[in-house]
Amino acid sequence: MHPRPKTRLSRLNELKVRIHKDQNSAKFVEESGERVSNPIIWIASRGLISSLRGGVGLSLSIAYVSACAVYTFSLYPYFIDGEPSLRPMFEFIPFLLTLLAPTLTLDIIAADRQNRQLDVWLATPISYPSLLLGKLGGAWLLFMLATSVSLCIPLLLSQYVSLHWPSILTGYLGVALLGTMYLCIGLWSSVRANNPLSAWLSSFSICFLFYLIGVSARFLPPSLAEWSQLLSTQVHFERLTIGMIDTRDLIYFFGMILYWFTLAVETLRHQVNETIRIKKREQTI
Numbered sequence: 001m002h003p004r005p006k007t008r009l010s011r012l013n014e015l016k017v018r019i020h021k022d023q024n025s026a027k028f029v030e031e032s033g034e035r036v037s038n039p040i041i042w043i044a045s046r047g048l049i050s051s052l053r054g055g056v057g058l059s060l061s062i063a064y065v066s067a068c069a070v071y072t073f074s075l076y077p078y079f080i081d082g083e084p085s086l087r088p089m090f091e092f093i094p095f096l097l098t099l100l101a102p103t104l105t106l107d108i109i110a111a112d113r114q115n116r117q118l119d120v121w122l123a124t125p126i127s128y129p130s131l132l133l134g135k136l137g138g139a140w141l142l143f144m145l146a147t148s149v150s151l152c153i154p155l156l157l158s159q160y161v162s163l164h165w166p167s168i169l170t171g172y173l174g175v176a177l178l179g180t181m182y183l184c185i186g187l188w189s190s191v192r193a194n195n196p197l198s199a200w201l202s203s204f205s206i207c208f209l210f211y212l213i214g215v216s217a218r219f220l221p222p223s224l225a226e227w228s229q230l231l232s233t234q235v236h237f238e239r240l241t242i243g244m245i246d247t248r249d250l251i252y253f254f255g256m257i258l259y260w261f262t263l264a265v266e267t268l269r270h271q272v273n274e275t276i277r278i279k280k281r282e283q284t285i
Helices: 008-032 039-053 056-075 087-105 110-114 117-122 128-149 152-157 165-192 196-219 222-231 233-241 247-284
Strands: none
Touching: 039 056, 039 128, 056 087, 056 128, 056 152, 087 128, 087 165, 087 196, 087 233, 110 117, 110 196, 128 165, 128 247, 165 196, 165 233, 165 247, 196 222, 196 233, 233 247
16 A cells, blocks of 8 residues: 655644654753763662662562571571571572562563653663663662672671682572572563563563473483473573582583573563554555
């Protein structure tokens, strides 16, 4: 179907809309710090400050540390074979992260899409990877803040008992890698979903599936158990918690982080291109 010729009035209205959008974008660019040297850092710090100002960051940090402390000292004895150990806490953290990571990422893109803020972000010259990396960085900084606060548990115990610090430090390395992987899954879910609730449910389902793969490996036949251990986050994480740094585990986590982040970028790019294609089709009808 041939496109209708545009009248002078329609071209004038289209020009006015474009000028209005350019003015709004320029204003947002100037106010949002697009002229700073590194927009990724600015977007990440903006997200962190917003979370802390709203009280979400402090509440999540307190809840995260409290859950670790209650499980370690009340629900599970932290003395294993007569020696103090934080292994119970590291066994509990993977399940805890399946709840924490979706909560940190549920609204970083989905909420912006609901309140039309995402259109404003996309109107700026910020690239898709930079935008998502900045959004992810804000959630990651908040997660690392909560993880840093949980260091109070081993520091407090070290005043009374002797702890094996190499395994504790590698365990926290595993927490950082596993948490970053789950945050990338949450980022993709937030990009894909239309609202924060759908983003949380999608992210939690995928993270919990990775958790279940490791837990259920012992009940599977040997042929399936081998594949489940290869894909399981639990197996790779547990080796780090006992002080073993294996290149296979590092490759697994960094590969998963890169995969889910790239998938989020390409999903956003596809959504934008699809929207542009639909608008062009509507103009030609």
